[in-house]
Amino acid sequence: MTDTDVTSESPPPEVPVAGSGAAIRAAAARIADPEQRVLERIEEMRKRKPRMRDDAITMSHGAGGKSSHTLITALFADVLSNPVLDQLGDQAVLPIPGVDNLGLAVTTDSFVVSPLFFPGGDIGELAINGTVNDLAVGGATPVGIAAAFILEEGLDVELLRKVVVSLRAAADRAGVSVVTGDTKVVPRGKADKLFITTTGVGIVELPQRSAMARVRAGDVVLVSGALGDHGATVMLARGDVDLEAESLRSDTMPLHGLTKALFDEDIDVHFMRDATRGGVATVLNEIAQGAGVAISMNEDSLPIHDVVRGVAEILGIEALYIANEGKLVAIVAEGDAERALQVMRSRPEGAEAAIIGTVLPEPEGMVFIETVFGGTRVVDMLQGDPLPRIC
Ligand code: MG
Numbered sequence: 001m002t003d004t005d006v007t008s009e010s011p012p013p014e015v016p017v018a019g020s021g022a023a024i025r026a027a028a029a030r031i032a033d034p035e036q037r038v039l040e041r042i043e044e045m046r047k048r049k050p051r052m053r054d055d056a057i058t059m060s061h062g063a064g065g066k067s068s069h070t071l072i073t074a075l076f077a078d079v080l081s082n083p084v085l086d087q088l089g090d091q092a093v094l095p096i097p098g099v100d101n102l103g104l105a106v107t108t109d110s111f112v113v114s115p116l117f118f119p120g121g122d123i124g125e126l127a128i129n130g131t132v133n134d135l136a137v138g139g140a141t142p143v144g145i146a147a148a149f150i151l152e153e154g155l156d157v158e159l160l161r162k163v164v165v166s167l168r169a170a171a172d173r174a175g176v177s178v179v180t181g182d183t184k185v186v187p188r189g190k191a192d193k194l195f196i197t198t199t200g201v202g203i204v205e206l207p208q209r210s211a212m213a214r215v216r217a218g219d220v221v222l223v224s225g226a227l228g229d230h231g232a233t234v235m236l237a238r239g240d241v242d243l244e245a246e247s248l249r250s251d252t253m254p255l256h257g258l259t260k261a262l263f264d265e266d267i268d269v270h271f272m273r274d275a276t277r278g279g280v281a282t283v284l285n286e287i288a289q290g291a292g293v294a295i296s297m298n299e300d301s302l303p304i305h306d307v308v309r310g311v312a313e314i315l316g317i318e319a320l321y322i323a324n325e326g327k328l329v330a331i332v333a334e335g336d337a338e339r340a341l342q343v344m345r346s347r348p349e350g351a352e353a354a355i356i357g358t359v360l361p362e363p364e365g366m367v368f369i370e371t372v373f374g375g376t377r378v379v380d381m382l383q384g385d386p387l388p389r390i391c
Contacts, residue, residue, distance in 0.1 A: 039363055039366070040363075049073070049074070050069065050070040050074050051070070051074055052071065052075050053070075054067075059385040060383070060384045060385040062277075062385065063278065063382055063385035063386075063387070064276065064277025064282055064382060065278045065282055065381045065384075065385075066380070066381040066382065067383075067384075068278070069286075069381060072088065073088070087212075088290075089138065090107060090135075090138055090273055090274070091105040091106060091138040091140060091200075091202070091204075093105050093138070093140075093204055093206075093208065094106060100206070101205060101206055102203055102206060103203070103205075103208070104201065105138055105140035105201070105202040105203065105204045106199070106200070106201055106202075107131055107135055107200050107202075108131070108197065108198070109127070109130045109134060109197070110196070110197040111130065111196045111197070111198070111391060112192070112195050112389050112391075113126060113234060113389055113390060113391050114192060114238060114389045115234075115237055115238060116159070116163065116194060117237075118234050118237035118250055119236075119248065119250060120230075120233060120249030120250035120251070121249075121250040121252040121325070122166050123194065123196055124163040124164060124165070124166035124168075124170065125166050125169070125170040125252055126252050126325055126391055127147065127170075127196040127198045128145065128167055128170035128174060128176075128198065128254070129253060129325060129326065130274075130276065130325060130391065131145060131198040131199070131200035132145075132174040132176065132200060132254045132255070132256055133254065133255045133274040133325075133326070133328070134200065134274065135200050135204075135256070136254070136255045136258075136259040136260075136274075137210060137255070137259060137272040137273050137274050138202075138204060138208060138210050139204050139209050139210045139259065139272075140203060141202050141203050141204070141256070141260075142175070142176040142200050142201070142256065143201055143202055144176065144177060144178075144179040144180075144200075144201045145171060145176055145177065145198055145199065145200050145201075146178070146179065146180045146181055146182075146198065146199040146200075146201075147167065147178050147181040147182075147196060147197070147199075148181060148182040148183075148184075148196070148197040148198075149182070149184070149194065149196055150186060150191055150194070150196075150197075151184070151185045151186070151191070151193075151194055152185075152187075152188060152189075152190065152191040152192065152193050152194065153186065153187050153188040153190075154188050155193055159193075159194075160194065163196075173254060174254040174256060175256075176200075210259075210269055210270070210271050210272045212271050212287065212290045212291050213291065214270035214271060215270050215271050215287060215291035215293060215331050215359060216291075216293070216359065217293055217359050217360055217361040218358070218359060219270055219333060219334060219358070219359040220333075220337035220340075220355055220357075220358055220359075221284070221295060221297070221329065221330075221355070221359065222329070222330045222331075222332060222337065222341060222344065222353060222354065222356065223275070223280060223303065223327060223328070223329055223353065223354055223356055224255065224327050224330070224344050224349060224350045225251065225303060225326070225327050225351065225352040225353055226251070226303045226304060226305050226308070226327075227275070227302065227303060227304050227308070227319055227320065227324060228279065228305075228308040228312065228319040228320075228322030228323070229249065229250060229251040229305065229308060229324065230251050230252060230323050230325040230326070230390070230391070231279070231322035231323035231387050231390050232245075232248060232307065232311040232319075233248050233249060233250045234250070234323075234387075234389075234390050235311060235387060235390075236248060241311050241314050241315065242314075243307075243310060243314065245310075247307065248307050248308070250325060250326075251324055251325055251326040251327060252325035253326035253349055254326075255274065255326060255328055255349055257347065257349065258328070258344060258347055259328070261343050261346075261347060262340060262343055262344070265339065265343050267332060267336045267339060267340045267343060268332060268333035268335070268336045269330055269331070269336075269340070270333060271287065271291075271330075272328050272329065272330045272331070273286070273329055275323075275327050275329050276323050276324060276325060276391060277323050277387075277391060278321060278323070278381065279321040279322050279323060279324065279382065280320050280327075280329055280356075281318065281320040281321050281367065281379050281381070282381050283329045284297070284379070285367050285379070285380065285381045286381075287329070287331065288364070288365050288366060288367050289365040291359075292364045293359050293360065293364065294360040294361070294363050294364065294365070294366045294367070294368065295357055295358070295360070295366075295367045296358055296360055296367075296368045296370060297356050297357035297367070297368065297370065297379070298357055298369075299369050299370060299371045300370075301355060301356045301357070302319075302320070302356055303352045303353075303354045303356075304319045315387075316386070317386045320369075320379065321382045321386075321387075322387065323387060323390045325391060326349065330344075331359060337355055366378060367379045367380075
């Protein structure tokens with residue numbers, strides 16, 4: 001038997017069935033509206049499962065944007081898949097045997113920021129705040145932190161002590177202790193001075209009040225303060241941007257007090273996420289895709305300091321993509337939005353909080369910005385890595 005024989009036995013190709021009147025009208029409308037056609041095409045592309053196309057890891061896989069997302073979903077979550085991990089939350093929530101109304105929240109984060117010290121903070125403080133915040137945005141109260149240190153041979157001991165003292169102070173501020181840890185040393189040149197990994201454990205009430213699945217059309221989008229201060233500060237401290245900005249400081253801070261205040265005031269918070277790498281633009285894309293909604297932002301309402309706008313312009317990126325280390329995005333029920341804003345603004349962490357947009361039913365997975373000139377444009381996830389080693 002030849003190949004030809006086999007082929008001849010396969011069923012004939014399916015004949016396309018003519019569409020209904022409505023489908024034809026919709027298709028005609030699409031052809032008439034090229035913008036609609038483009039939007040539909042983007043929506044289609046987004047719904048596809050990402051595939052890892054790179055042969056080697058690039059810096060952009062660590063930037064928190066599109067490439068990181070692909071690496072995580074197409075490699076890590078694909079191989080390690082299980083019902084908890086597959087939710088890709090800021091914190092995993094594990095059951096506590098015999099307890100129905102509480103869960104164990106776990107999160108982990110590595111810190112490779114360069115330089116180790118920058119205006120407003122350092123790697124030790126970041127390592128605590130980053131982990132505390134990943135618990136806080138899920139409504140979890142931190143109960144203990146593990147810290148692992150990778151040290152480069154030759155690292156100055158006084159410098160290391162300074163970092164650990166700062167880490168301790170940050171833990172005290174967040175009301176949590178470092179209860180276990182690990183230390184490894186690698187030869188000179190095999191790491192850059194010091195990397196830290198922190199793991200946080202917390203307790204969360206079930207069902208979780210802050211959950212991506214609770215986001216719905218009509219909700220209001222808030223941010224807890226000015227955007228991009230941390231990333232812009234580190235870029236300046238590293239000398240990557242030739243600009244003097246004495247006033248600019250990292251915004252690294254714990255947000256557990258702010259999130260607790262929102263819950264204590266009974267604000268109907270549907271979801272919160274801290275806007276670290278990839279900035280608010282990336283977080284909003286994650287929410288739009290994860291919850292199957294669209295998000296529209298008002299450019300006019302975005303709280304961004306002038307100096308950060310300046311840094312963004314020099315770097316040729318939008319401030320919306322610059323990392324924060326003490327800012328969260330909150331998606332709140334429409335009726336509670338104004339009250340949520342007041343609660344945030346009544347606290348130092350939220351003094352510059354703002355309502356920046358709304359959740360729309362469609363097009364699914366898309367984030368838009370209404371520009372000050374009256375136009376609308378799509379805001380995608382961060383591409384590439386314009387801001388390496390920012391946290
Ligand atoms: Mg986070």
